[in-house]
Amino acid sequence: MQLRAGTINLQGFGNFVLERSTLKVFYFIFLKNYMNIPDILAQLKTMGATLPEDALKAAVEQREQMTPELLQLIEHAKENPDFIRDNPDYMGYVYAMYLLAQFREKRAYPLIVDFISSIASEDILFDAMDNPYKIEGILASVCGGDDSLIKSLIENEAVCHLVRDKAMAALMTLVTCGEKPREEVIAYFQTLFRDKLKRAKSIVWSDLVIYSRELYPQELFEDIKQAYADKLVDPRLIPFEHVEHQLAVSQERVLKRLPNKYSLVNDTFAELKNDTHFFYDSIEQDEQVTHVVIDLIPKKGQFPREALIRAVKLREHMTPRLLGFIEYAEEYARDMEETMSMLHLYALYLLAQFREKRAYPLIVNFFSLPGEISLDITGDVVTEDLHRILASVYDGNDALLKNLIEDVTINQYVRDAALRTFVVLVANGKKSREEVMAYFQSLFRDKLERKESYIWGALIVCCIDLYPEEVYEDIQQVYANDWVERILGGFFVGFDEVKEVHQLGKEKALTLLQENHYCTLIDDTVLEMQDWASFKEASKSQKKIEPAKSHKPKKQKPAPRYVKPREGKKIGRNEPCSCGSGKKYKKCCGA
Numbered sequence: 053m054q055l056r057a058g059t060i061n062l063q064g065f066g067n068f069v070l071e072r073s074t075l076k077v078f079y080f081i082f083l084k085n086y087m088n089i090p091d092i093l094a095q096l097k098t099m100g101a102t103l104p105e106d107a108l109k110a111a112v113e114q115r116e117q118m119t120p121e122l123l124q125l126i127e128h129a130k131e132n133p134d135f136i137r138d139n140p141d142y143m144g145y146v147y148a149m150y151l152l153a154q155f156r157e158k159r160a161y162p163l164i165v166d167f168i169s170s171i172a173s174e175d176i177l178f179d180a181m182d183n184p185y186k187i188e189g190i191l192a193s194v195c196g197g198d199d200s201l202i203k204s205l206i207e208n209e210a211v212c213h214l215v216r217d218k219a220m221a222a223l224m225t226l227v228t229c230g231e232k233p234r235e236e237v238i239a240y241f242q243t244l245f246r247d248k249l250k251r252a253k254s255i256v257w258s259d260l261v262i263y264s265r266e267l268y269p270q271e272l273f274e275d276i277k278q279a280y281a282d283k284l285v286d287p288r289l290i291p292f293e294h295v296e297h298q299l300a301v302s303q304e305r306v307l308k309r310l311p312n313k314y315s316l317v318n319d320t321f322a323e324l325k326n327d328t329h330f331f332y333d334s335i336e337q338d339e340q341v342t343h344v345v346i347d348l349i350p351k352k353g354q355f356p357r358e359a360l361i362r363a364v365k366l367r368e369h370m371t372p373r374l375l376g377f378i379e380y381a382e383e384y385a386r387d388m389e390e391t392m393s394m395l396h397l398y399a400l401y402l403l404a405q406f407r408e409k410r411a412y413p414l415i416v417n418f419f420s421l422p423g424e425i426s427l428d429i430t431g432d433v434v435t436e437d438l439h440r441i442l443a444s445v446y447d448g449n450d451a452l453l454k455n456l457i458e459d460v461t462i463n464q465y466v467r468d469a470a471l472r473t474f475v476v477l478v479a480n481g482k483k484s485r486e487e488v489m490a491y492f493q494s495l496f497r498d499k500l501e502r503k504e505s506y507i508w509g510a511l512i513v514c515c516i517d518l519y520p521e522e523v524y525e526d527i528q529q530v531y532a533n534d535w536v537e538r539i540l541g542g543f544f545v546g547f548d549e550v551k552e553v554h555q556l557g558k559e560k561a562l563t564l565l566q567e568n569h570y571c572t573l574i575d576d577t578v579l580e581m582q583d584w585a586s587f588k589e590a591s592k593s594q595k596k597i598e599p600a601k602s603h604k605p606k607k608q609k610p611a612p613r614y615v616k617p618r619e620g621k622k623i624g625r626n627e628p629c630s631c632g633s634g635k636k637y638k639k640c641c642g643a
Contacts, residue, residue: 153193153317245275271470301602374399404574439472468510479571496526
């Protein structure tokens with residue numbers, strides 16, 4: 053930067069002609085915060101307690117001038133592995149890789165490949181880069197669609213298995229971002245199974261099966277089976293049953309998971325901001341999160357009150373783990389019923405309490421699993437609180453809820469919960485009653501199956517909660533068509549109740565809505581879960597603990613809206629129990 057009377061030359065911005073009277077003002081407003089290239093590099097080369105946000109933003113603003121310097125940082129790191137190993141606080145090459153990935157700088161591609169290949173052979177990847185960062189996203193961002201060097205990493209037996217793993221993940225990223233078709237990567241994986249990998253047991257074989265599974269392994273199934281038969285894959289890392297289970301799910305559903313796992317580098321600061329391995333002040337919190345997770349693992353039915361309280365205090369650092377538990381539960385649902393893990397259940401309630409919108413699509417995806425899989429590993433959460441959980445994490449995308457409601461392949465209790473979510477959104481001012489009632493009317497008129505179904509009764513109950521004036525005649529027609537499901541010879545919900553609420557008047561009906569506990573959001577995980585039956589048996593022999601205090605009084609739960617038992621057809625295991633408890637029959641009188 054050069055200052056001359058009346059003129060200023062700002063590197064990267066050109067010349068500015070200024071009046072002498074304004075030069076001093078300009079300096080204090082703009083130049084005081086201006087960072088030149090040496091200043092930026094100085095901040096990027098050393099790890100501090102926090103991210104060098106100003107330096108990273110300045111580097112992006114001066115992209116053209118910074119790019120050669122960043123390339124040089126990677127070149128220096130490649131040529132000086134001892135320096136990297138002996139100076140763990142040196143961060144120049146890390147920031148350089150991320151920034152060049154954000155810039156989509158193809159010149160960085162061979163440099164980064166050479167760098168991570170060389171440091172792998174020196175074991176520096178583990179010493180200086182204990183957390184290998186988002187190498188897959190970096191490789192995919194700088195390769196420009198050319199995967200030849202990525203494949204060379206995978207096939208190079210001399211390269212550390214972690215780098216080879218990240219190279220496979222880079223191919224997954226290219227599929228996710230649309231740079232490579234799935235079929236092309238599947239075909240390449242097939243060549244790895246058949247002739248390009250050394251046929252000796254190694255972690256690389258397990259990695260290959262894991263990534264094949266994530267791309268939907270139908271074309272590779274026989275190759276995978278042969279790899280297990282030849283004892284090339286470690287079944288502890290990826291059991292063969294996980295591959296079989298994946299094939300039981302649709303390819304479309306499997307591929308929808310990929311964007312949650314693989315992405316290009318679009319914002320260096322955002323990518324590194326949440327990396328808990330980066331900063332000294334985060335390491336301790338990361339360890340605390342790990343201890344919380346350990347304490348949430350069930351111990352003979354004990355309620356982990358203190359662990360949940362600590363989880364709330366560590367909200368920012370806990371959230372990524374909690375989101376991961378939901379993703380894991382969706383992907384490995386068929387295996388979870390045999391475990392004692394309740395981590396996904398704690399995650400549902402904590403994320404709801406946190407109002408974490410990132411959880412919304414993950415939770416919808418989990419509960420849209422076919423059949424009763426999601427119900428079997430969540431107990432009564434679907435019928436008791438799923439609607440409140442969904443409303444608590446709702447991100448404004450109605451399409452996800454509507455898809456659940458209108459899809460006849462989705463479990464009927466999940467469809468019911470999606471309907472009730474709209475009621476909760478109205479009760480809490482997140483949606484207008486008129487908008488929701490207009491949608492409900494469209495369900496009556498053309499969007500639901502035209503036959504007897506549980507969903508009709510569920511829809512009518514929701515209309516009763518919101519006051520049914522707009523759909524009164526539609527409801528009459530549904531009863532006339534005999535589409536409302538009957539339980540023990542009586543209707544799930546009778547038309548008399550519809551008439552009763554209609555006569556009550558809108559104002560009174562909406563007042564009752566506000567007083568309904570089942571229409572509140574999740575505010576306190578401890579209060580919501582502490583009275584679960586699974587914890588009561590253990591607590592009988594323990595000293596009674598006072599429940600945590602809530603900031604607002606808990607509203608009285610209304611009596612369930614089910615008719616008295618009558619003689620008639622047998623109750624299904626997953627139908628509401630006829631005793632009026634509101635629970636499923638198999639969890640109540642049918643237990």
